[in-house]
Amino acid sequence: MTDGRALERSLADALGSPREARWLMDDAAGEGASRGAISREQADRVSRLAERRASGEPLQYVLGHWPFRQLDLQVDQRALIPRPETEWLTDVALSELDRLLARGGVATVVDLGTGTGAIALAMATERSTHGVRVIATERDSAVLELARTNRDRVATRLDAAHDVELRVGSWWDALDQGDRGRISLVVSNPPYVAAIEWELLDPVVRDHEPYSALVAGPGTDATPGFADAETILAGAAEWLGRPGAAVIEIAPTQATAAAAAAERFGCTEALVLVDLAGRPRALVARFG
Numbered sequence: 001m002t003d004g005r006a007l008e009r010s011l012a013d014a015l016g017s018p019r020e021a022r023w024l025m026d027d028a029a030g031e032g033a034s035r036g037a038i039s040r041e042q043a044d045r046v047s048r049l050a051e052r053r054a055s056g057e058p059l060q061y062v063l064g065h066w067p068f069r070q071l072d073l074q075v076d077q078r079a080l081i082p083r084p085e086t087e088w089l090t091d092v093a094l095s096e097l098d099r100l101l102a103r104g105g106v107a108t109v110v111d112l113g114t115g116t117g118a119i120a121l122a123m124a125t126e127r128s129t130h131g132v133r134v135i136a137t138e139r140d141s142a143v144l145e146l147a148r149t150n151r152d153r154v155a156t157r158l159d160a161a162h163d164v165e166l167r168v169g170s171w172w173d174a175l176d177q178g179d180r181g182r183i184s185l186v187v188s189n190p191p192y193v194a195a196i197e198w199e200l201l202d203p204v205v206r207d208h209e210p211y212s213a214l215v216a217g218p219g220t221d222a223t224p225g226f227a228d229a230e231t232i233l234a235g236a237a238e239w240l241g242r243p244g245a246a247v248i249e250i251a252p253t254q255a256t257a258a259a260a261a262a263e264r265f266g267c268t269e270a271l272v273l274v275d276l277a278g279r280p281r282a283l284v285a286r287f288g
Contacts, residue, residue, distance in 0.1 A: 002043040004029065011050050020059055024049050027063050058204055068118045070125065073150045078143045079115035080213045086189050086249060088275050090122050092282045093187040093247040097123065100184050101130055103243060107184040108133040110239075112171050112232055115213060117147030117164070119187055121154050124164050135165045137174035140212075144168050171228070172235035183239045188232050189249040191216035194224030223257040226250075230261055233285060237266045242288030255280035 004025065011021035028049055029042035052062045060066040060081045065074050068082040069090060075081055093109075101107055109132055111120035120136035138144040144166055155161040167174040193214045198206065205214070217227035229248050236246040246267075250258050255272045262270035262285035275281035
């Protein structure tokens with residue numbers, strides 16, 4: 001047996017973070033493990049995880065799961081780690097959905113580039129009593145399998161997750177033509193890092209999270225990193241019903257270009273909202 005208290009102190013020193021040491025202990029050896037003796041097998045598992053974290057691997061990938069709003073999602077290097085900014089973006093999207101529902105009808109929500117499935121599953125489970133149809137798309141079938149795993153994981157306790165439809169394809173191309181003009185809300189956290197910014201990213205992000213989920217091209221208006229958001233906006237004019245709305249996470253430096261692009265593609269109202277840190281983070285483009 002191994003002294004859990006001593007092991008946790010050792011991990012805290014090695015990682016420079018008592019909180020991360022506690023997370024690793026609780027996850028690998030069970031809650032309360034640090035208050036008593038643990039088995040050699042548990043201690044070895046904790047130590048292996050700590051070594052991965054000490055090497056620079058993100059804590060979320062080390063643990064293999066991470067909370068997102070009311071959900072606990074599997075995470076791995078196939079997809080971006082769900083972040084607080086995207087939890088906040090989901091709040092924005094839910095507010096837009098409520099605004100649309102108040103105007104009547106049954107809503108269809110599309111999460112373009114779903115990754116772990118975080119946004120789509122949160123939308124489905126948090127509005128499960130409103131008859132909302134949710135579609136999640138992903139261009140990479142391997143990433144879509146991660147979203148499928150999370151749908152099944154969540155559905156064990158939240159039946160609404162069963163109804164999330166998963167589609168493979170690039171952005172709007174993943175949808176059925178019958179959905180054209182019938183989407184109420186599109187929400188997306190697309191790649192928005194410019195290629196020239198890649199080397200400047202925190203190594204924890206740059207060396208572990210998928211390049212294709214982070215870095216986009218310049219777009220036709222030459223705004224660095226804006227190509228995918230621009231594609232979503234261009235399609236919104238065709239795929240959204242009226243009224244409809246697009247909620248897109250953007251880089252703070254893209255705020256002016258995002259609002260201008262939304263208006264160029266025919267939206268009737270474009271808003272750029274600031275996140276909890278006071279940075280421009282969400283484009284809300286309303287159509288009709």
